Amino acid sequence: MRNLTxxxxxxxxxxxxxxxxxDLDSSAIGKAYAPQxxxxxxxxxxxxxxxTERANATExxxxxxxxxxxxxxxxxxxxxxxxxxxxxxxxxGAALRVREAFVPERSxxxxxxxxxxxxxxxxxxxxxxxENDLKSLPVPDGKTxxxxxxxxxxxxxxxxxxLSDRSTAEASPTGTSPAALxxxxxxILGRLREALRDEVATxxxxxxxxxxxxxxxxDELSDRRARKETKKPE
Numbered sequence: 001m002r003n004l005t006x007x008x009x010x011x012x013x014x015x016x017x018x019x020x021x022x023d024l025d026s027s028a029i030g031k032a033y034a035p036q037x038x039x040x041x042x043x044x045x046x047x048x049x050x051x052t053e054r055a056n057a058t059e060x061x062x063x064x065x066x067x068x069x070x071x072x073x074x075x076x077x078x079x080x081x082x083x084x085x086x087x088x089x090x091x092x093g094a095a096l097r098v099r100e101a102f103v104p105e106r107s108x109x110x111x112x113x114x115x116x117x118x119x120x121x122x123x124x125x126x127x128x129x130x131e132n133d134l135k136s137l138p139v140p141d142g143k144t145x146x147x148x149x150x151x152x153x154x155x156x157x158x159x160x161x162x163l164s165d166r167s168t169a170e171a172s173p174t175g176t177s178p179a180a181l182x183x184x185x186x187x188i189l190g191r192l193r194e195a196l197r198d199e200v201a202t203x204x205x206x207x208x209x210x211x212x213x214x215x216x217x218x219d220e221l222s223d224r225r226a227r228k229e230t231k232k233p234e
Contacts, residue, residue, distance in 0.1 A: 001189055001218060003225045006044055006182050012218040013041040013185075023213045027206055029195045030214065033188070040185050047178045056162050060113060063158040067116055070152035071109045074102055077145065081137065094133035101126045102149055113159045120156020127153065189218065 004012065016024060017038060024030035081087050081095035102123055103109070111119065127134070127149060134146035167177055193215060200206045207213065 001186050001222050004182075004186060004218070004222055005225070006047065006178055008221045008225060009182065009185050010041065010044045012189075012221050013037055013044070015217040016214065017041065020214050020217070023207075023210060027196060027199050027203075027210060029192065029199045033192045033195075036188060037192075040181075040188065043181055044185065047181060056166050060159065060162045060166070063155050063162055064113060064116070067120075067152060067155035067159065068109045070148050070155060071103050072106075073139075073148050074098065074145065074152060075106050075109075077137070077139065077148070078103075091137065094130075094136050097130055097133050098137070098145060098149070101130060102152065113163055117156050117160035117163060120153045121160065124153055189215075 017034065021034075024034060078095040078099040081091055082099075087095075108116075108119060127146075131146065134149055135144045137145040139145060139148060193211065196211050196214065200208065200210050212219075
């Protein structure tokens with residue numbers, strides 16, 4: 001069940017509390033868990049993750065565009081210095097150190113927002129370490145690579161703040177983030193399942209296949225999710 005999304009949990013809980021309610025209520029454990037599951041279903045249906053547009057999507061896209069733009073500039077500039085025959089060894093050394101510190105591979109510019117934010121935070125101290133190198137490499141408009149790298153890292157810091165703002169904006173009415181709500185709901189279902197097994201094992205009046213009957217649709221959703229994930233390209 002750990003692969004279930006919030007949408008899966010919404011569908012599974014609805015089914016559990018309607019179609020399978022009689023089976024759920026046939027056990028003392030199931031009946032005890034029903035109010036808690038009902039509350040969770042309401043919370044899941046209210047979270048902002050089910051909205052079509054994520055919070056501050058435009059702002060995040062703009063910050064990412066700035067991050068990628070500065071990153072591309074740094075990558076191509078340092079590359080040009082490294083391959084141009086007339087460049088001095090000092091210029092090549094400075095360009096290489098800057099590239100390895102901030103954009104070692106062009107692929108880092110295709111990372112997730114969170115990865116890019118983390119990259120900026122991790123590499124901020126390197127600006128002071130490489131200040132002489134950065135200021136020795138001029139760029140148009142009377143600036144140096146020092147300005148481009150700071151713009152690059154500032155964009156990463158903006159991504160970090162915007163992601164934090166998004167998590168606050170998309171918290172459920174109870175103040176729980178969608179990720180936490182998903183994890184704790186899966187935890188509740190897991191505890192229900194374990195307790196139900198114990199009850200069935202000690203109560204001969206309960207159907208031997210009660211667990212399978214109660215969790216049939218939830219298990220189907222989990223299996224379907226697993227099959228979909230295995231079809232993703234490498």
